[in-house]
Amino acid sequence: MTSLRLCIVGLGLIGGSLALALRRARPAWRLAGVDSDAATRAQALAAGAVDEATELALARLDECDAVVLAVPAPALLELIPEVGARMRPGAVLTDVCGAKEAPCARGAGQQRVIFVGAHPMAGTEFRGFAVADAGLFRGATVAICPPTAGPDAGRAVELVGEVWRAAGAAKLLHVGPQEHDRAVTYASHLPYLAAAAVVRSLRSAGSAEELARDLAAGGFRDTTRLAGDGTVGGAASLNRFLPKAARELAEALQALAAQLEREPDAAREILSATADERRAMKLPPKRPA
Amino acid sequence: MTSLRLCIVGLGLIGGSLALALRRARPAWRLAGVDSDAATRAQALAAGAVDEATELALARLDECDAVVLAVPAPALLELIPEVGARMRPGAVLTDVCGAKEAPCARGAGQQRVIFVGAHPMAGTEFRGFAVADAGLFRGATVAICPPTAGPDAGRAVELVGEVWRAAGAAKLLHVGPQEHDRAVTYASHLPYLAAAAVVRSLRSAGSAEELARDLAAGGFRDTTRLAGDGTVGGAASLNRFLPKAARELAEALQALAAQLEREPDAAREILSATADERRAMKLPPKRPA
Numbered sequence: 001m002t003s004l005r006l007c008i009v010g011l012g013l014i015g016g017s018l019a020l021a022l023r024r025a026r027p028a029w030r031l032a033g034v035d036s037d038a039a040t041r042a043q044a045l046a047a048g049a050v051d052e053a054t055e056l057a058l059a060r061l062d063e064c065d066a067v068v069l070a071v072p073a074p075a076l077l078e079l080i081p082e083v084g085a086r087m088r089p090g091a092v093l094t095d096v097c098g099a100k101e102a103p104c105a106r107g108a109g110q111q112r113v114i115f116v117g118a119h120p121m122a123g124t125e126f127r128g129f130a131v132a133d134a135g136l137f138r139g140a141t142v143a144i145c146p147p148t149a150g151p152d153a154g155r156a157v158e159l160v161g162e163v164w165r166a167a168g169a170a171k172l173l174h175v176g177p178q179e180h181d182r183a184v185t186y187a188s189h190l191p192y193l194a195a196a197a198v199v200r201s202l203r204s205a206g207s208a209e210e211l212a213r214d215l216a217a218g219g220f221r222d223t224t225r226l227a228g229d230g231t232v233g234g235a236a237s238l239n240r241f242l243p244k245a246a247r248e249l250a251e252a253l254q255a256l257a258a259q260l261e262r263e264p265d266a267a268r269e270i271l272s273a274t275a276d277e278r279r280a281m282k283l284p285p286k287r288p289a
Numbered sequence: 290m291t292s293l294r295l296c297i298v299g300l301g302l303i304g305g306s307l308a309l310a311l312r313r314a315r316p317a318w319r320l321a322g323v324d325s326d327a328a329t330r331a332q333a334l335a336a337g338a339v340d341e342a343t344e345l346a347l348a349r350l351d352e353c354d355a356v357v358l359a360v361p362a363p364a365l366l367e368l369i370p371e372v373g374a375r376m377r378p379g380a381v382l383t384d385v386c387g388a389k390e391a392p393c394a395r396g397a398g399q400q401r402v403i404f405v406g407a408h409p410m411a412g413t414e415f416r417g418f419a420v421a422d423a424g425l426f427r428g429a430t431v432a433i434c435p436p437t438a439g440p441d442a443g444r445a446v447e448l449v450g451e452v453w454r455a456a457g458a459a460k461l462l463h464v465g466p467q468e469h470d471r472a473v474t475y476a477s478h479l480p481y482l483a484a485a486a487v488v489r490s491l492r493s494a495g496s497a498e499e500l501a502r503d504l505a506a507g508g509f510r511d512t513t514r515l516a517g518d519g520t521v522g523g524a525a526s527l528n529r530f531l532p533k534a535a536r537e538l539a540e541a542l543q544a545l546a547a548q549l550e551r552e553p554d555a556a557r558e559i560l561s562a563t564a565d566e567r568r569a570m571k572l573p574p575k576r577p578a
Contacts, residue, residue, distance in 0.1 A: 074554075074557065121504055121506040122506065122507070123507070123508070124507075126568075140506070141503065141504065141506065143504065173500075173503065173504075175500065179497065179500060180500075180504075182494065182495075182496075182497040182500075182501075183494065183497040183498075183500035183501040183503075183504050184501070184504055185494070185497075185501075186490055186491050186493070186494040186497065186498070186501040187501045187502070187503075187504040187505040187506070187508075187509050188504065188505075188506070188508050188509060190487060190490055191487050191508055191509050191512035191513065192508060192512075193542065193545060194483045194484075194486070194487050194512065194542070195483075195512050195567075196545070196560055196563045196564075196567075197483070197538055197541045197542050197545065198479060198480050198483050198538070199563050199566060199567045199570075200541060200563055201475055201479055201534065201537065201538050201541065202475050204475070204534065204537050205471070205472065205474070205475040206471075207471075208468065208471040208472040208474075208475065209472075209475070211462075211464065211468060211469075211471075211472035212471075212472040212473070212474075212475040212476045213476070213570075214430065214462065214472075214476075215410055215430065215432065215462075215469075215472050215473055215476040215477065216476040216477075216570075216572055217410040217411065217429070217430065217476070217477070217572075217573055218411070218412070218413075218573060218575070219412070219476075219477050219480055219481060219514075219515040219518070219521070220476050220477060220480050220572065221572040221573065221575075222511045222512070222514045222515060223480035223481075223483065223484050223511070223512055223513075223514070223515050224480065224512075224567055225508075225511045225512070225567075226508040226511060226512050227563055227564060227567045228564050228567035228568040229508070229564060230560065230561045230564035230565070232508070233556075233557055233560030233561060233563075233564065234557060236549070236560070237549055237553045237556055237557050237560070242546070242549060243546035243547070243549050243550045244546075245490065245493065246542045246543070246545060246546035246549075247542070247543055247546050248490065248493050249486055249487070249490050249539075249542055250538075250539035250540070250542040250543045250546070251539070252486045252489060252490065253482065253483070253486050253535045253536070253538055253539040253542070254535070254536055254539045256482060256485070256486065256535060257531070257532035257533075257535035257536050257539070258532070260525070260526055260531060260532050260535075261532045264526045265363075267522075267526055268363065268522055268523060268526050271485055271519065271522030271525070271526070272519045272522055274485045274488050274489055274516055274522075275485075275516060275517050275518060275519035275522060276519070277488060278484075278485075278488045278513055278514075278516045278517035279415075279517040281488075281502075281505075283505055283506075283509065283510040284506055284507060284510065286507070286510075
């Protein structure tokens, strides 16, 4: 695609990184940025990430071929109809949210623009344009939820795929929103919730809390890193499969606790087999810092 | 300490790294290595990590000033009296186990040698001498549990501290075994158990399991890294505070699940505050790969 007029709403880590990546890979595209924070807009302009940066109220959304909503989860649901109503009919609206059922349902609830849900599997625990990185999506997998109907659905899915390929994505997975949310429950939201619960558990340490904080090393750091990514919490709260999965995880922990007390040898065998299984898993390598 | 005769029993990641670090920092010390695996002994000798390497039965333990037991947790408890009985009276026996109450009780149950429990807060999910690293303990914190009585306790604690300072430790924390185990529950064993439960939860994904594995990215990788460290499981199984903490974590997950369903705004606020708290925590940086 040689020419595209794109607006990115939300110039935080994800939106800012997308702008930087596209600016580098597709210099001919016209990139508009929207952010409610004036300092963020100034940073993005100074970095050359976008051609213009405005508040949402002033953005010329009707001149865009596509708009990417890169805002936290609760605000996203309100923005989908609001932004869609200001775009030209048949243009493409997409998002980056880690839950897909709720945004895709909201997108399907209007007929003016074509909504294509997307979820790039990338992020860090840091936020804001200051930590945006043109290489954030390099090699990443992006889940894309095609609209269920409409004459221009195929073209819209192509366009969103082209945006993410240009940003560096190595793999585009077309999945239904429900299928996505069920899978991402186990791939991301449940790990996130467990990490958050582990951070909060420090408070249960009572008189040992200070020493526990002193002894916390790499294991604690890595296990809980995801808990520092507040934006995952927003997406997780939109995922209707998460509560049941969290209850099942709680039951698994209770079963492990009972086994550690009553059959420690069997517990050690399970944990040892789990360690082997974890080490055999193919997971993306750490990106260099 | 200009001269020391030290034997390290178990030349895996921890024992092997200790040997390599001491060889470099204290070339005058005499280091003997023990491992049941002939290939491991050959590797350690070839790397110059130890002056000699034998099976345990052939080790001249009575010639050592100190013996470090760097073996997995269940075997450790059997080895403490067995190895102690073969050392010269008054020599120092120490360990590296991540739980301290059980080994220290076993050590206190014999009068021949002075047992000083130690726990270096360092490790990776990989095992064996092949991944041993002279820099593994650089900057690490080591918890040391002084014996409760005995005329030579102070000297023994000094010696064990000297070994870990020589290996690169930046901070030695003298703590009681019970205090240690209570704190390490929250700093390490509970994060470990949560990570293991998250790995096992993938199986609950049912038809979404394959897609979940495809979507698993950095968040899943980091949250579950610790679950790949099988040796933590052995130590965790010796920690009597862990089952109760695991049940409390299960209750916290159930409460979060209920809140996500009934008061999603409140759940998002809690998760956002937890994210802020996690990012504000002072944790050791990642070591360069």
